[in-house]
Each structure stands twice: as C-alpha cells, then as structure tokens.
Amino acid sequence: TVYRKKTVLLLTMMDMSEGLANAVWTSAVLLAFTKEVLNKGEAWWGFINAGYFLGAILGGILAVLFSNQLKQRLGLMIVLGSVSMGITTLLFAYSSNPLLSVTLCIMMGPLYQVRDVSQTVILQDTLTDEERAPVTAAKNTVLAAWSILTIAIMGALADLIGVRSVFIAAAVLYAGTAVAIFFVRDLRTYSQSARQQTKGEIEG
Structure with missing residues (x-):
C-alpha cells in the first residue's frame, strides 16, 4: 500500500541521513579528533572506541529489559533517541x-x-511477510553502498573544515532526523498495540 511505501522510504532516508552522521565515529575520524582536539594519543582513542561499544552493550540490555515499555512508544523513542544523539554529539564536538x-x-x-x-x-511491523525479506535485503544493500560514500565524504570534510566541524555537522543531521519524524504523525505516535488494532485498515 501507499502507507507501507511511504514508511519504508522515510525510514530508509532516515538511515541514510544518520549513516552520514555515523561516519564521524569511524576510526580514522575519531583518531584525528583524539589527536587534534583532545591532544591525546592512541590510548585515549582506544578508550573512546571502547566507551561507545560499552554503551551499545548497555543499550542492548536496556532494550531487552524494557521491551514492553519500548514497544508502546516506538515512534517517540526514535525522536528522543535522535535528539539525544544530536545533543551528546554536539557536546562531544566541543x-x-x-x-x-x-x-x-x-x-x-x-x-x-x-x-x-x-x-x-x-519497519518489520509495516511490511507484510512476503515483503519483509526482499525489502529488507534491498534496503541493506543500498545502505551498505551508501556507507562507503559516507566515510569518504566525512573524511574529506574533516580535511576541509576541520574534525570538530564534522562532529557538529553530524549533530545537526541527528537533530534533523528527529525533526523529520516529529512532523510525521503516523511515525511519531507509532506503537505496536496501535498497529495491531488498525492492521486491517493500514494493510488495506
């Protein structure tokens, strides 16, 4: 349906925008930030990398522990998560x-x-069983190709405008994702329970 196509397109565009922002967390850019902004060596670069992965592990644990609460506010969690990423990335930049x-x-x-x-x-809720595998595969293929370009783009920008500036740009991209979702009511207010109640209407 039109609803599914619009949702998949919007989520893919969000992934591409945040994929560009995420490129600042690649090893090369982080190492440059550690040396040029923090005036530290490889040891602190390792600590920063380890810190992010530790946070990711904690985030996975929290997602499991609070899965019932999370699924009732999925759209809102995307907005809040993107806003928070923008704020913390901006703080990191400075x-x-x-x-x-x-x-x-x-x-x-x-x-x-x-x-x-x-x-x-x-994304999984929006797609039918028949659509889920091919659409997900196509989306991942596009994002994999895009990720190669994002690393080159952010690396070039770091050389042109400075490594701190690319982190500021990343913060803006994260915030932009939050704004985009906030103004799409169907996604902002999305919850699994609401999806189940209106499944027939949406898929029609």
Whole structure:
C-alpha cells in the first residue's frame, strides 16, 4: 500500500541521513579528533572506541529489559533517541576533556541502540511477510553502498573544515532526523498495540 511505501522510504532516508552522521565515529575520524582536539594519543582513542561499544552493550540490555515499555512508544523513542544523539554529539564536538569524551560515548550507546531497535521494529511491523525479506535485503544493500560514500565524504570534510566541524555537522543531521519524524504523525505516535488494532485498515 501507499502507507507501507511511504514508511519504508522515510525510514530508509532516515538511515541514510544518520549513516552520514555515523561516519564521524569511524576510526580514522575519531583518531584525528583524539589527536587534534583532545591532544591525546592512541590510548585515549582506544578508550573512546571502547566507551561507545560499552554503551551499545548497555543499550542492548536496556532494550531487552524494557521491551514492553519500548514497544508502546516506538515512534517517540526514535525522536528522543535522535535528539539525544544530536545533543551528546554536539557536546562531544566541543569537549576538550578526554574523560568527558569517553563518558559521552558511553551515553551515546544506549541512546542509539534504543533508537535503532525502535526503527527496525517499525519497519518489520509495516511490511507484510512476503515483503519483509526482499525489502529488507534491498534496503541493506543500498545502505551498505551508501556507507562507503559516507566515510569518504566525512573524511574529506574533516580535511576541509576541520574534525570538530564534522562532529557538529553530524549533530545537526541527528537533530534533523528527529525533526523529520516529529512532523510525521503516523511515525511519531507509532506503537505496536496501535498497529495491531488498525492492521486491517493500514494493510488495506
């Protein structure tokens, strides 16, 4: 239906926007930030990377523990997660304290995990059983190709405008995703219970 097509298109565009933002967390850009902004070496670069992965693990645990509450507010969780990612990324960009930078990375993990899980659930709910496998495969293929370009884009921008500026740009992209979702009422207010109640209407 038109509803499903619009939802898949919007979620894919969101993934592409945040995929560009996520490129700042690649090793090369983070290493440049650690050296140029924090004035630290490879050890702190490792701590920052470890902090993000620790946060991601914590986020996965939280998503499991609070899955019942999460599925009632999936759309809202995407908005809040993207806003929070934008704020923490902006704080990271202006941080000159390595310990604060590690702490912010730990905080980002749960925020992004909850946002990502919510978006994945909405996509799976929106598609029919027949559509789920091919659409997901096509979407992942597009995003995989896009990820190669995003790394090149953010790497080039880091050289042109400075590594701190690309983190600021990433924060704007995260916030932009939140704004886009906020103004799409069907996604902002999305919940699994509401989806089940109106399933027949949506799929018709």
